[in-house]
Amino acid sequence: MPYTSKLLGLTIGGLLSLSGFFGAFAHAQEVDLSPEQKSRVRAEKVDSAIKLIPAGYKFVTPGKLTVASVPGRLPFAAYATDNKTPVGSEPDFAQLIADSLGLQLELVPIAWADWPLGLVSGRFDAAIHNITVTEERKEKFDFSTYRNDLLGFYVPLNSKVAKVEKPEDVAGLKVIVSSGTNQEQILLRWIEANRAKGLPASEVQYYDDEAVLDVALQSGRADAYLGPNATSAFKAAKEQKTKFVGGFSGGWPQTAEIAVATKKGSGLADAITVALNEQIKGGSYGKVLARWNLAAEAVKEARTNPPGLPKK
Known part of the structure; x- marks a missing residue:
């Protein structure tokens, strides 16, 4: 079976060099959407927000709010079945902000790594796609927060695991996580803390294929999956095969927030914050x-x- 695991107490350095399965998650997927999800929530103008737009600010296109978006994976953003209509939570939030500002x-579809230079x-004018403060x-951008950055533990619907919210809760469990991610680092710190307390060993599993990951979880080969909530x-x-049993900030132990990013000093952040x-x-x-x-x-x-996550 294409997975790699390490037991508590063994060398964990090798874990960090393994290729994770997150790349498989990044591709757009075919998902049946409700009629509501295919449309957008709309909003009325917010005069108090419009008044905060600096008089000298020049929008990329007059009368429009031009927003960078990354179509690729729901719920954030993807294209509808016509392959041209953006759908997802981030286009929805962009629409609310544009409506509020009377624009x-x-x-603008981009690769996620391109938003800073853009x-x-x-x-x-702004970038809206799961950007953590x-x-x-x-130092280079202003931010207007709109979501908490959460990681979540998910288990099969029939699992006896009822809650995973702190290090002690993963003791003895087999947990799937993506290699090289922040959640992996947090999980490994939890495991080390449990080892120091003499708690049962945990097993970390890595998969390169999402379908194989699903089979491992449903078959009992793994107990839980830890990833972006x-x-x-x-x-x-959508699938009704897993359930949420606990979550924590993506910046654990610090709190992390997702925000609309705008150019530093452009003056748009305050207007967007009021609109939100x-x-x-x-x-x-x-x-x-x-x-x-x-x-x-x-x-x-x-x-x-x-306050944002501290510099590494």
Whole structure:
């Protein structure tokens, strides 16, 4: 079976050099969407937000909010069955913000790694695609938060594992995780902490194929999967084969938030933050989260440039 595992107490350095399965997750997938998901939640203008747009700010295209988006995987963003209509939580949030600012929405498809240069060069006004606020990024960009960055543990529906929220909860479990990711580093730290306490060994598994991963989980070869909550929650809701048993911040032990990124000093961040807060109050924000099964990642209030994850 194409997986690699290491037991607690063995050398873990070799784990970091293994190829993970996350690349398989990054491709667009064929998913049946509801009629609501194929459309967009719309919003009215927010005068208080519009007034905060700097008088001298020049939009990439007058009258439009040009936003970088990364079509590839739901619930974040993908193309509908016509292969041209962007759907997903991030296009939905972009639409809410554009509507609030009294602008038309223009989505620019890019590779995720290209958003920083695109903002700096003025190719688009904002980037909206699962971007975590970090102190290093704040040196070049402004941020308006709209989701909590969560990691989630998922188990089969018939699993006896009821809760995984702290290091002790993974003792004795066989956990699937993607190699080279932040969640892997957190899991390995948890395992080391358990070893120091004399708790049962945990087994870490890595898969290169999502289908094989699913089989391992459903067959009992593995007990749980740890990964980004957003993608796992969407998959769980659609397939009804797994369930959420616990989650924590993607920056554990620090709190991490997902935000709209804009060019540093452009002046758009405050306007976007006010727009988001009005949509939180009005309910449109909650509708977007609910339709993509992301309610667990809701923020009570959007913030401009909050503390970010520390520099590495």
